[in-house]
Amino acid sequence: MIKEGLCSLCGKPGIMHSCTLCGALVCSDCYDAKRGLCKKCSAKFR
Ligand SMILES: [Zn+2]
Numbered sequence: 146m147i148k149e150g151l152c153s154l155c156g157k158p159g160i161m162h163s164c165t166l167c168g169a170l171v172c173s174d175c176y177d178a179k180r181g182l183c184k185k186c187s188a189k190f191r
């Protein structure tokens with residue numbers, strides 16, 4: 146399902162992805178598709 150909204154990290158409007166860890170809706174720039182995590186959570190698990 147495609148969700149549109151505002152990125153909770155950078156505030157940009159667009160297609161959002163939800164982080165599997167914190168549930169934040171983030172844009173593709175702020176999303177790590179390989180891990181299914183937002184950049185913030187992705188940075189915690191390197
Ligand atoms: Zn973003």
Ligand SMILES: [Zn+2]
Nearest residue numbers: 164167183186
């Ligand atoms: Zn997250």
